[in-house]
Amino acid sequence: MSLESGAHTVIWYCFAFLTAGSAAYVVLTRNIVRAAFALVATFIGVATQYLFLQADFLAAAQVLIYAGGITVLLLFGVMLTHRVQGMEMRLEPVKAVPGVLVALGFLVAIGAAISRADWHLVTPVDSSGTTALVGEAIMTHHLLPFEEISVLLLVVLVGALFIARPGHSQSAGEDE
Amino acid sequence: MREYILTLTEPGQLLSGVSFGLASLLVMVASCAAVLGVIALNGMFLVWWERKVSAHMQARLGPMTTGYWHGWLQSIADGIKLLLKETIVPLLVDKPLFMLAPVVIFGSAFMAFVPIPWGEHLIVADLNIGVLYITAITSLSVIGVVMAGWASNNKWSLYGGMRSAAQIVSYEIPVGLAMVPALMASGTLSMQGIVESQAGGFWHWNLFAGGPFTLIAFVVFFIASLAEVNRAPFDLPEAESELVSGFHTEYSGMCFAFFFLAEYSEMFVVSAIASVLYLGGWQCPLGLSLIPGPLLFLAKILFLVFIQLWFRWTFPRLRVDQLMHLAWKVLTPIGFVNVFGAALWLVLI
Numbered sequence: 127m128s129l130e131s132g133a134h135t136v137i138w139y140c141f142a143f144l145t146a147g148s149a150a151y152v153v154l155t156r157n158i159v160r161a162a163f164a165l166v167a168t169f170i171g172v173a174t175q176y177l178f179l180q181a182d183f184l185a186a187a188q189v190l191i192y193a194g195g196i197t198v199l200l201l202f203g204v205m206l207t208h209r210v211q212g213m214e215m216r217l218e219p220v221k222a223v224p225g226v227l228v229a230l231g232f233l234v235a236i237g238a239a240i241s242r243a244d245w246h247l248v249t250p251v252d253s254s255g256t257t258a259l260v261g262e263a264i265m266t267h268h269l270l271p272f273e274e275i276s277v278l279l280l281v282v283l284v285g286a287l288f289i290a291r292p293g294h295s296q297s298a299g300e301d302e
Numbered sequence: 303m304r305e306y307i308l309t310l311t312e313p314g315q316l317l318s319g320v321s322f323g324l325a326s327l328l329v330m331v332a333s334c335a336a337v338l339g340v341i342a343l344n345g346m347f348l349v350w351w352e353r354k355v356s357a358h359m360q361a362r363l364g365p366m367t368t369g370y371w372h373g374w375l376q377s378i379a380d381g382i383k384l385l386l387k388e389t390i391v392p393l394l395v396d397k398p399l400f401m402l403a404p405v406v407i408f409g410s411a412f413m414a415f416v417p418i419p420w421g422e423h424l425i426v427a428d429l430n431i432g433v434l435y436i437t438a439i440t441s442l443s444v445i446g447v448v449m450a451g452w453a454s455n456n457k458w459s460l461y462g463g464m465r466s467a468a469q470i471v472s473y474e475i476p477v478g479l480a481m482v483p484a485l486m487a488s489g490t491l492s493m494q495g496i497v498e499s500q501a502g503g504f505w506h507w508n509l510f511a512g513g514p515f516t517l518i519a520f521v522v523f524f525i526a527s528l529a530e531v532n533r534a535p536f537d538l539p540e541a542e543s544e545l546v547s548g549f550h551t552e553y554s555g556m557c558f559a560f561f562f563l564a565e566y567s568e569m570f571v572v573s574a575i576a577s578v579l580y581l582g583g584w585q586c587p588l589g590l591s592l593i594p595g596p597l598l599f600l601a602k603i604l605f606l607v608f609i610q611l612w613f614r615w616t617f618p619r620l621r622v623d624q625l626m627h628l629a630w631k632v633l634t635p636i637g638f639v640n641v642f643g644a645a646l647w648l649v650l651i
Contacts, residue, residue: 133323159452163399166445186434194441195471201448202467205460255430257491 145171346377387555399453404560407446432493462548479637480523483644487511497583512644534614573606
């Protein structure tokens with residue numbers, strides 16, 4: 127093993143540990159805000175795994191959308207309920223035994239799938255990036271699903287606006 | 303990068319006889335040191351410059367004593383003072399998050415420097431997804447702001463952090479949309495590629511590539527990026543007069559200094575992105591090659607930074623609702639129309 131590929135492996139294990147460790151912390155901690163921050167680390171760890179697989183576009187999109195967008199909204203929601211409205215939010219283990227059983231079953235299923243799959247070892251090629259390939263695939267071969275997703279997101283936006291519009295909460299609940 | 307390191311290890315070159323692995327490690331350490339140097343120098347210079355500009359705009363003189371000539375050593379004196387100050391950690395803060403927040407903010411500002419092209423061969427790493435990378439990395443700074451606001455256990459800090467979260471998530475959309483016309487005109491996401499596509503005089507710049515649409519896109523980008531970096535008139539997350547400096551109220555010493563270093567390097571980075579996307583990066587405005595590219599690039603960046611300073615000392619701060627109105631009902635629709643218009647212009651004309 128050359129120095130370069132050795133360093134590659136060490137770095138891979140560092141990031142794999144970061145991903146798995148922060149994911150475990152998200153599940154195990156009782157502090158919901160820390161869990162949300164640990165989730166950011168998990169998302170970034172997943173993005174680095176994409177980078178190791180030479181999926182550079184996917185890695186950047188992962189960081190941009192999940193780490194920089196979705197978790198921020200998550201934190202925003204948690205903080206609004208937790209400190210501003212004075213509601214105590216804690217993560218308590220509910221139904222621990224069935225939960226552990228489901229997790230173990232899932233682990234076995236995934237493990238079986240991984241061990242049975244026919245893995246092809248491919249040598250890494252010096253690719254010139256995947257962005258153009260992804261763009262072309264979306265705009266030609268997968269155009270219909272792409273447009274469908276945009277319609278779905280539009281529906282979600284309109285629905286969110288409908289729920290959040292002024293006056294809606296007053297008609298729904300009298301305590302406002 | 304790989305080719306560059308390989309040429310360095312050839313006989314007669316700087317690192318001749320060094321193995322490839324060690325050479326790449328050395329190059330990486332040197333690149334990181336260079337970026338840190340740029341951030342530190344930039345921070346010191348911009349703090350001094352901001353104080354001088356604000357002073358002159360208000361008919362004052364600003365720092366005049368330290369270093370004899372217009373107080374040019376003031377920032378170094380301040381830096382030494384901040385280094386020596388005690389970092390006070392209040393009793394009821396969430397200590398791990400409190401200490402991590404400046405690291406996250408500074409880290410995102412630091413990593414954003416990686417794909418910035420300073421000259422024809424002067425770039426840390428020319429990423430294929432350069433622009434997308436910068437957008438992704440800078441979107442992480444909000445995590446640090448929210449973390450600082452939460453961990454401080456102070457309601458003003460929390461409000462600052464939450465305002466920042468809402469603001470940055472909203473303004474990412476107009477920023478992204480305002481980048482698209484330049485990307486369409488250049489046809490690449492690589493920062494170096496974008497600069498190279500604008501060679502040969504200012505009339506080849508992306509600023510004029512899409513008729514009126516790219517001009518408007520540049521203005522939209524500039525306004526929205528001010529909000530992204532929490533600069534006035536969008537500095538609601540730190541609003542001194544209402545939130546007592548918001549998310550960094552409880553920080554002192556070096557932790558506080560890291561917030562400021564990050565803020566000034568973010569100002570620098572957004573100006574660098576704006577000049578790469580629309581003002582030709584290190585290309586000469588007249589298509590000549592008399593002045594070195596890095597100097598031209600620096601001049602363009604400092605010009606945009608100066609406008610940022612000018613804005614700060616000219617415009618009053620927006621209210622939260624005005625801020626959201628501007629993002630969602632003004633800049634985002636303009637951004638969409640711009641993308642469509644620029645695409646039509648590029649195809650038809």
